Amino acid sequence: MDVFCDLEVDVNGEEVFMVDKNIISCYSGRIKRLLGKSKGGTGNLKVIFHDFPGGGEGFELTTRFCYSKGKIEINPLNVSLLHCIAIFMEMSESFSGVQNLFEQTDKSFEDIKYWTWSELLAALKQCKELLPAVTSSGLLHRCVDSLVGRLALAGEASPCPSTSSPDSSGLRLSTDTRSTESLRNNFRATWWFEDLVSLNPPLVKMLTKSMVWRKFDHGVIVRFLLYYQKSRFVTAGVDDKCKIIETVVEMLYSLDHSAVSCKSLFGILRVALNLNIKKCCRTILENMIGLQLDQATLDNLLVPSPVAMDHIYDVNLVLRFTRSFLGTGFCRVPLIRVQKVANLMDSYIAEVSPDPSLKPSKFCSLVRAIPDLARESFDGIYHAMDMYLESHAELSIEEKKRICCMLNYEKLSAECCKHLAHNSNFPSSASVEALASHQKKFKSLLEDTNQPKPSIDSPYSSVATENKGKTEESCEQIVLYAGRLDISDENEKLRANLQGMQCRVLELEKVCKKMQNQMAKMLKSRLSGQSNARSLPRLCS
Secondary structure: OOOOOOEEEEEOOOEEEEEOHHHHHHHOHHHHHHHHHOOOOOOOEEEEEOOOOOHHHHHHHHHHHHHOOOOOOOOOOOHHHHHHHHHHOOOOOOEOOEOOHHHHHHHHHOOHHHOOHHHHHHHHHHHHOOOOHHHHHOHHHHHHHHHHHHHHHHOOOOOOHHHHOOOOHHHOOOOOHHHHHHHHHHHHHHOOHHHHOOOOHHHHHHHHHHHHHOOOOHHHHHHHHHHHHHHHOOOOOHHHHHHHHHHHHHHHHOOOHHHOOHHHHHHHHHHHOOOOOOHHHHHHHHHHHHHOHHHOOHHHHOOEOOOOOOOOEOHHHHHHHHHHHOOOOHHHOOHHHHHHHHHHHHHHHHHHOOOOOOOHHHHHHHHHOOOHHHOOOOHHHHHHHHHHHHHOOOOOHHHHHHHHOOOOHHHOOHHHHHHHHOOOOOOHHHHHHHHHHHHHHHHHHHHHHOOOOOOOOOOHHHHHHHHHHHHHHHHHHHHHHHHHOOOOOOOHHHHHHHHHHHHHHHHHHHHHHHHHHHHHHHHHHHHHHHHHHHHOOOOOO
């Protein structure tokens, strides 16, 4: 058969091939269809392809197949490319009794279960270069399922003896049997990480979904995703880093959240802060952190504020964390977890309170982010509030009052009440509230001491004596606070309230002294009674 070069083929603008149109059209339905539409002529015809699979290399394989009368070596290294070419060039018609290219490649994939690990990996890497053609043909899913299936069958042992042999030097570092076994198990679970690092994000997403479907250990999947992100970031550009982060976050979100540590999520967040990732991805990452906020540390929360904001730290980010944590409702979260977050938030508020750019409204939002019921004590909030008022001395009295309204005086210790009573940073109304709360606690303490008197041998007698001492001390403190309090700037109503409190304190002092005398007489009579009992002889039974 004479060979003519009467057809010019431009492949993706990369290379130009001169081929025999009759030979190529015998095997390619697409070329035959294009030539049928041409009007013909004496000159050469030209065909231009813009998205030919494999570019010039792919078209060269096509011509080799056609000029060899439908014969070509098909192996795991080129089967993916040839299969995509067969679909693109519509090579599904048989010629001279020889199977067409589509049938030959499809038959080769039937033997995929016999391929080695290296062959499977090579085929998958080739698919990476053929997206999205391999996706539409279903070829990519077959490669991914086969690769993950091989991992599932391998179990704890690697299909590559050279990388998973128990006799390798990496497993002989420890003479401790338990340490060696732990290292061996860890190595067996992660030996394939390095092999899959070169895959692009879409393929990693498909692999992860397949692993989840096959019920892989979520902890191992998490470790792979984190390893993938760290390894790829070494050489990736800015755009590629965004795609990698978005893929990793999306896949982590699909896993059991308990398998993803809070520390790892904060590590991803700090990297993502410098990238322009999608808003939905950022929201997912923040929600995942928020759900584990009770596991965070103060250092985790001290995230620098974006450039456009004046705050030293990103306060809005922490507020979003708390909303995610309590998103399901305060009553549905175990109290011990909420209390951990409350303690963490108290430390965070104390850390950011000296920031001169922190507005009163934002400070109040931080305090209100956690319900009062979650705080066993408000001492931490008081100290943070003291620092904030000291750093923002320019605030008006009304602004200071709004801030002090968030204090739960009933949960302030006696030490904090004592400090607040003569703290010039706080408005006088706050000092009055502190005194009122302290008086209420004093009344409660007095009621405890007014319970039925215990016997002299009772262990509670020491408690009563101790309460008596506390009562005396409380009376002296309240009178002392009232004497030191300066309310010259307050109205007459506050002055009248304070005078009334002083009168009530004096009355309570009288009652307290009267109770002390009664208790002393009772103790004396009990002691004399026991002394007389000891002097009497024992009666015989």
